[in-house]
Amino acid sequence: QEIFKEVQELQNKQKELEENGLKFREQYNEGYRELGGIISSLDKNEKSTKALSSRLSSLIKSDKSIASMEETKELSKQLQQINLKIKDSKSKFIPETGSIFVRLFLGQVNVKHYRESEKFRLKQEYEKFKMKTNPQFLLFVVLLYLYPDRSFVTTSWQIWLLYYYVTLALRENILLVNGSKIRNWWIMHHYISIVGSLTNLLWPTGGSFSYFLPQITYFSGCQGIVQMLSSRYQQGQLYKQVAMGKASVIDVTGESDGWTPSALFLLPFLLFVQLFQLYNSFCFFAYSYRNNFDLHDWQVISSGLIFLLLGSGNLYTTITTYYYKYFK
Amino acid sequence: QEIFKEVQELQNKQKELEENGLKFREQYNEGYRELGGIISSLDKNEKSTKALSSRLSSLIKSDKSIASMEETKELSKQLQQINLKIKDSKSKFIPETGSIFVRLFLGQVNVKHYRESEKFRLKQEYEKFKMKTNPQFLLFVVLLYLYPDRSFVTTSWQIWLLYYYVTLALRENILLVNGSKIRNWWIMHHYISIVGSLTNLLWPTGGSFSYFLPQITYFSGCQGIVQMLSSRYQQGQLYKQVAMGKASVIDVTGESDGWTPSALFLLPFLLFVQLFQLYNSFCFFAYSYRNNFDLHDWQVISSGLIFLLLGSGNLYTTITTYYYKYFK
Ligand SMILES: CC(C)(COP(=O)(O)OP(=O)(O)OC[C@H]1O[C@@H](n2cnc3c(N)ncnc32)[C@H](O)[C@@H]1OP(=O)(O)O)[C@@H](O)C(=O)NCCC(=O)NCCS
Ligand SMILES: CC(C)(COP(=O)(O)OP(=O)(O)OC[C@H]1O[C@@H](n2cnc3c(N)ncnc32)[C@H](O)[C@@H]1OP(=O)(O)O)[C@@H](O)C(=O)NCCC(=O)NCCS
Numbered sequence: 001q002e003i004f005k006e007v008q009e010l011q012n013k014q015k016e017l018e019e020n021g022l023k024f025r026e027q028y029n030e031g032y033r034e035l036g037g038i039i040s041s042l043d044k045n046e047k048s049t050k051a052l053s054s055r056l057s058s059l060i061k062s063d064k065s066i067a068s069m070e071e072t073k074e075l076s077k078q079l080q081q082i083n084l085k086i087k088d089s090k091s092k093f094i095p096e097t098g099s100i101f102v103r104l105f106l107g108q109v110n111v112k113h114y115r116e117s118e119k120f121r122l123k124q125e126y127e128k129f130k131m132k133t134n135p136q137f138l139l140f141v142v143l144l145y146l147y148p149d150r151s152f153v154t155t156s157w158q159i160w161l162l163y164y165y166v167t168l169a170l171r172e173n174i175l176l177v178n179g180s181k182i183r184n185w186w187i188m189h190h191y192i193s194i195v196g197s198l199t200n201l202l203w204p205t206g207g208s209f210s211y212f213l214p215q216i217t218y219f220s221g222c223q224g225i226v227q228m229l230s231s232r233y234q235q236g237q238l239y240k241q242v243a244m245g246k247a248s249v250i251d252v253t254g255e256s257d258g259w260t261p262s263a264l265f266l267l268p269f270l271l272f273v274q275l276f277q278l279y280n281s282f283c284f285f286a287y288s289y290r291n292n293f294d295l296h297d298w299q300v301i302s303s304g305l306i307f308l309l310l311g312s313g314n315l316y317t318t319i320t321t322y323y324y325k326y327f328k
Numbered sequence: 329q330e331i332f333k334e335v336q337e338l339q340n341k342q343k344e345l346e347e348n349g350l351k352f353r354e355q356y357n358e359g360y361r362e363l364g365g366i367i368s369s370l371d372k373n374e375k376s377t378k379a380l381s382s383r384l385s386s387l388i389k390s391d392k393s394i395a396s397m398e399e400t401k402e403l404s405k406q407l408q409q410i411n412l413k414i415k416d417s418k419s420k421f422i423p424e425t426g427s428i429f430v431r432l433f434l435g436q437v438n439v440k441h442y443r444e445s446e447k448f449r450l451k452q453e454y455e456k457f458k459m460k461t462n463p464q465f466l467l468f469v470v471l472l473y474l475y476p477d478r479s480f481v482t483t484s485w486q487i488w489l490l491y492y493y494v495t496l497a498l499r500e501n502i503l504l505v506n507g508s509k510i511r512n513w514w515i516m517h518h519y520i521s522i523v524g525s526l527t528n529l530l531w532p533t534g535g536s537f538s539y540f541l542p543q544i545t546y547f548s549g550c551q552g553i554v555q556m557l558s559s560r561y562q563q564g565q566l567y568k569q570v571a572m573g574k575a576s577v578i579d580v581t582g583e584s585d586g587w588t589p590s591a592l593f594l595l596p597f598l599l600f601v602q603l604f605q606l607y608n609s610f611c612f613f614a615y616s617y618r619n620n621f622d623l624h625d626w627q628v629i630s631s632g633l634i635f636l637l638l639g640s641g642n643l644y645t646t647i648t649t650y651y652y653k654y655f656k
Contacts, residue, residue, distance in 0.1 A: 003380060003383060003384060003387070003403065004399070006376075006380060007380060007403055007406055007407060007410075010373060010377060010380065010410055013369065013372075013373055013376075014373050014410055014414065014417075016369075017369050017370060017373060017417060018413070020362065020365065020366050020369075021366055021417060021420065021421060023362070024359060024362045024363055024366060024421075025442065027355065027359045027362065028356075028359045028442050028443070029443060030355070031352060031355045031356045031359055032443060034348065034351070034352045034355065037348065038345060038348050038349055041341065041345050041348075042345060044341075045338060045341055045342050045345060048334075048338050048341075049338060052331065052335055052338065055331060056331060059331070075332060078335055078339065079335060082335075082338055082339060082342055085342050085346070086342065089342075089345060089346060089349060092349065093349060093352075104491075104495065105433070105494075105495050105498060106453075106495075106498070106499065106502075107450070107454065107456070107457055108449075108453055109446070109449060109450060109453060110446070114352075114353065114356050115360060118437070118438070121436075121437060122435070122437060125434075125435030125436055125437060126435065128435070129435055151532060152530060155529060155530050156530070159490075159526060159529060162487075162490075163432075166433075167432065167433050167434075170433060170434070171434065171435065174434075198487060201483060201487060202479070202480060202483050202484070204479060204533075205532075
């Protein structure tokens with residue numbers, strides 16, 4: 001029968017496929033061997049650069065007149081450039097685990113990707129995650145508003161926040177290894193937020209906790225809305241990058257772009273939330289002061305510190321970011 | 329000066345390195361294009377196999393006499409074999425995100441590795457993590473024993489457990505994508521443990537919580553010690569694989585191997601802990617029964633259910649594993 005022949009054909013095709021698979025593996029391993037070569041010569045070049053730099057500076061020390069010579073200046077400029085190039089190559093090629101935070105969750109494994117499309121995908125997944133979780137964040141705030149005295153609601157909310165901040169910090173660390181220019185503060189800010197959630201989880205209900213809950217609820221409502229705006233803004237930035245051809249359009253799943261706020265539009269909202277954070281910090285400290293810094297209520301002081309750090313760090317980083325954007 | 333020449337040389341070397349880098353990228357992308365080809369022909373082969381199978385079965389239906397022919401039997405056997413091969417190739421080549429659990433933390437990104445050394449590293453990091461955290465686990469049990477009425481201690485312990493189970497489940501899911509034969513139950517068992525920690529976190533101190541704390545402390549002590557033994561056993565298994573040449577020795581960081589228990593030695597300890605889990609479940613249910621299944625104390629019922637699931641699932645999976653090991 002003819003079906004017999006077709007099965008035979010299929011068998012051949014599958015065999016061919018398996019051979020291609022082997023070829024792929026070989027090529028892949030070959031690629032990594034080459035990468036190994038690149039990494040070791042990178043290492044050598046770095047050492048030579050250091051050696052040459054120190055030789056140059058000791059030459060200058062032994063004979064001051066050399067320092068002013070055109071040639072010397074030219075040399076040290078060249079060395080600096082090589083150094084920059086080496087750094088750049090390192091960030092492109094050397095496998096990295098990312099910070100200790102990634103290591104805590106995934107172990108000491110490489111999280112660097114070598115394809116642009118894969119890197120872009122990481123970023124896109126990160127922004128998509130924020131978009132998807134913003135409504136959840138606001139939903140929790142509504143629940144908190146409706147049922148402030150249910151410890152079930154407050155604890156669930158803190159556990160959810162814990163998850164939220166942990167996965168954000170994890171993804172941001174991986175993005176960082178893959179060439180994102182995200183400022184370290186924004187990651188640090190999520191670490192501090194993790195400590196904040198832990199503080200809240202360790203805070204017995206009643207007493208100071210109930211006293212502060214309404215304020216925290218209002219604050220979180222504002223934060224949630226502003227996060228929604230920021231995340232629309234970041235989505236817009238991502239689309240801009242696509243439009244500028246930094247990423248190919250095929251990679252982008254066809255989602256609505258719609259209206260996205262500009263950086264300037266966002267600014268007053270950000271400042272509002274950040275000043276609110278400083279105000280929270282003030283309220284916590286004032287409460288603690290009235291109670292003579294009672295250490296049984298250490299959660300109050302801890303929350304005050306956390307809001308102080310968050311508020312001032314956010315404010316400082318936002319202002320410098322805008323300064324560089326518009327005046328440099 | 330000669331330093332001038334050396335800088336020049338260094339510059340050339342760095343340029344060469346960058347060219348190699350470009351070459352590596354090209355080769356790497358070429359590899360992935362080939363992978364893309366493999367994946368699409370895999371898809372085609374799968375479809376043809378299905379089509380042929382259904383044609384064969386409809387042929388058999390239309391003419392019963394064909395079914396008993398040698399040729400037909402041969403054909404369906406071949407088709408089955410092809411199917412197996414296709415499945416095997418799929419698990420080797422098709423990029424995968426892993427389960428929804430991985431997606432929750434890392435987003436929809438590929439976690440499959442294509443190099444044996446990288447896969448082995450994942451496994452090794454996983455076992456190393458267990459080894460390192462076992463003493464921490466026991467330390468918490470000691471703290472729990474010494475300070476049972478400090479909500480700070482009990483809550484910290486549950487938060488730590490949350491982290492512990494989340495990272496284990498995350499790593500196990502990634503291992504699974506990378507060809508580990510870990511049974512699904514052991515991952516499921518960590519999901520259930522996560523729900524267990526959440527239940528504990530949502531459990532107000534005092535009342536039923538304080539009633540059960542001593543029993544849970546004793547149980548956790550036993551569990552911690554048995555985990556220590558299991559993890560030594562798994563470390564031993566890993567070394568066996570190295571010895572059998574499945575992984576190259578270079579990959580293994582030179583850590584002490586020392587004494588490792590055999591599977592049979594381990595068995596009574598495992599059974600003890602698993603029966604303890606069932607006993608816990610019984611105690612929780614009995615308590616809830618005495619209180620007419622009071623739903624305000626839902627944590628009691630939830631813990632009972634969790635221990636029931638854990639105990640019976642662990643027992644069942646352990647027994648089948650040993651059965652296959654020694655009688656098949
Ligand atoms: C100030 C702000 C609008 C600037 O954003 P921006 O225009 O993207 O800034 P930059 O151009 O410096 O961004 C550089 C990189 O960092 C990323 N980034 C910037 N701010 C980030 C943030 N808060 N979280 C995560 N990533 C951020 C950008 O996406 C970009 O990534 P890329 O290199 O992978 O493309 C933004 O940082 C922001 O919204 N900050 C306020 C956060 C805050 O205060 N939150 C608390 C209250 S809700
Ligand atoms: C029963 C047991 C000893 C068998 O272990 P084993 O000999 O490695 O079993 P298998 O040969 O079937 O292992 C297959 C794979 O699953 C892994 N695996 C087995 N049990 C595992 C577990 N409990 N957790 C994580 N991985 C496990 C093995 O490392 C192996 O991985 P690999 O394919 O990557 O090499 C082991 O499953 C075990 O310790 N179970 C009891 C766990 C328990 O009850 N815990 C609660 C009380 S402490």
